[in-house]
Amino acid sequence: MEPTGVETPLLDGVVDGVVDYKGRQVIRSKSGGWRSAYFIIGVEVAERFAYYGISSNLITYLTGPLGQSTATAAENVNAWSGTASLLPLFGAFVADAFLGRYRTIIIASSLYILALGLLTVSALIPTSDCDNATPCSPPQFQLYLFFVSLYLVAFAQGGHKPCVQAFGADQFDSNNPEECKAKSSFFNWWYLGVCGGPIMALAVLNYIQDNLSWALGFGIPCIVMGLALVIFSAGTVTYRFEEKVNEKSPFVRIGQVFVRAFKNRKTSPSSISMEEEASGTLPHQGSKQFRFLNKALLSPDGSKEDGKVCSPSEVEEAKAVLRLVPIWASCLVFAIVFAQFSTLFTKQGVTMDRSIGSNFEIPAATFQSFISITVVILVPIYDRIMVPIVRSYTKKPSGITMLQRIGTGMFISILSMVVSALVEIKRLQTAEKYGLVDDPNAIIPMKAWWLVPQYLLTGISDVFTMIGLQEFFYDQVPSELKSIGLALYLSIFGVGSFLSSFLISVVEKTTRGDGWIADNLNRGHLDYFYWLLAGISTVAFVIYVYFAKSYVYNRANT
Structure with missing residues (x-):
């Protein structure tokens, strides 16, 4: 069964603006579309398997073999996750300005394989014996090699992540009605593939890491990434590559608009209005926003010499990027909430009864797979049932607007924090009932299945907000900045991870002793922290709705 939006047979014709791997014009029926997208989605599944395997x-x-405290480990995980989510900005810059997306993906994948190999080697170094009375003391060399390898993984995925998704979307022609629908569908099926990789990682690798060998648990992702590079390379002959038509870098063009607008900051409003009327190329409502940038249309000395003024199209590019900032900022709290499932949710699970039968215990991290399972189930329902029904009323290719989709997920994330707080209250009450408050290593007689609702709500919010953000930041940036657009989307979660780390640090310092986030969670109050996040998320949601209502899309049908 193929995804909704697969292109129907069309007249064989040349696709404008793209070339094949040899620089030749491409024929629609022999290039791009789903035939290329399958290779690209496949490599992303493998990359996500490797990333979530780590x-x-x-x-x-960190809290086991490396002997760190819960709070320190959570801060380190958030710092690394934040770095991994911010580095795509650098990778996208390199791709869009210098190497191109295809070559950046090849180089980043090779670096990924090297980093995972070094991570495996670090896990093979023997550590001192650890028990409850004696903390772990790993060799310094092991610590250095581990963290260098870990951040090398972050650096590699920083080049891989924004380019692969943008390159996949590039395989669909927005000017063709059928391929335009397919592109909107692509983002849904892309995210389904992205969640398929973590399901396999959480189901298999977590068990191997907890029960067999950390070295094997890190080594398998290395092998998978090697296979992924082979798969991606195999699709080269089918790919569409963007044809370079403007020699001036998009970063230079947009940067010049801000610089020249600043230089002309004292220009009178009447001069700007006259120049706008003379240009006649600021056609839609979005041109009325950020009118101070229209000062870049003039030169300080009033001359019209080439090189001294920016063109109307360059000004519109700068406005398109600037319009993204309020949406970007108002989504940061969603990213803080998102950071909790891989840290505090997992630590909750460690304290609970995860047994199935008498001989098998589910690794606490494996419960994260419920997020991916939710996405895998809901994406086809959303794409094949909900979108066509809503599309028949709204006449929009994606059913609801991208910003409506993002906002829906943000609201659901508030509910996930409320449920998380209620479950934690139940867990603490159970620990007190059985006299386990002072035993940090005790397994509380409360099934870990109680955590499933908060994971499911996280997955539902992902289907709306995560996919909506991906499509929004790809669609609403200038054509030459698609990788940067997706890097901006990823940077939300990078900054969100750092903010989560900062928030945990503040909470830890202001609730000293048996604080909210204590090493002994039975003495802590994660429920207070979850209530705090629910409150902050509510405020952020209201701010988001305000900015979303005033946002002007680059195209009316989005």
Whole structure:
């Protein structure tokens, strides 16, 4: 069964603006579309398998073999996750300004394989014996090699992540009605593939890491990434590559608009209005926003010489990027909430009864797979049932607007924090009932299945907000900045992870002793922290709705 939006047979024709791997014009029926997208989605599934094979159980490795406290480990995980989510800005800059998306993906994948190999080697170094009375004391060399390898993984995925998704979306022609629908569908199926990788990682690798070997648990992702590079390379002959038509870098063009607008900051409003009327190329409502940038249309000395003024199209590019900032900022709290499932949710699970039968115990990190399972189930329902029904009323290719989709997920994330707080209250009451408050290593007689609702709500919010953000930041930036657009989306979660780390640090310092986030969670109050996040999320949601209502899309049909 193929995804909704698969292109129907069309007249064989040349696709404008793209070339094949040899620089030749491409024929629609022989290039791009789903035939290329399958290769690209496949490599992303493998990359997500590798990434979540490291990140999902990282807090367990830090608090186990590396002997860190819960709060320190959570801060380190958030710092690494934040770095991994911010580095795509650098990778996207390199791709869009210098190497191109395809070559950046090849180089980043090779670096990924090297980093995972070094991570595996670090786990093979023997550590001192650890028990409850004696903390772990790993060799300094092991610590250095582990963290260098870990951040090399972050650096590699920083080049991989924004380019692969943008390159996949590039395989669909927005000017063709059928391929335009397919592109909107692509983002849904892309995220389904992105969640398929973590399901396999959480189901298999977490068990291997907890029960067999950390070295094997890190080594398998290395092998998978090697296979992924082969898969991606195999699709080269089918790919569409963007044809370079403007020699001036998009970063230079947009930067010049801000610089020249600043230089002309004292220009009179009447001069700007006259120049706008003369240009006649600021056609839609969005041109009325950020009118101070229209000062870049003039030169300080009033001359019209080329090189001294920016063109109307360059000004519109700068406005398009600037319009994204309020949406970007108002989504940061969603990213803080998102950071909790791989840290504090997992630590909750460690304290609870995870047994199935008498001989098998589910790794705490494996419960994260319920997020991916939710996405895998809901994406086809959303794409094949909800979107066509809503589309028949709204006449929009994606059913609801991208900002409406993002806002829906943000509201659901508030509910996830409320449920998380209620479950934690129940867990603390159970610990007190059985006299286990002072035993940090005790397994509380409360099934870990109680955590499933908060994971499911996180997955539902992802289907709306995560996919909506991906499509929004790809669609609403200038054509030459698609990688940067997706890097901006990823940077939300990078900054959100750092903010989560900062918030945990503040909470830890202001609730000293048996604080909210204590090493002994039975003495802590994670429920207070979850209520705090629910409150902050509510405020952020109201701010988001305000900015979303005033946002002007680049195209009316979005």
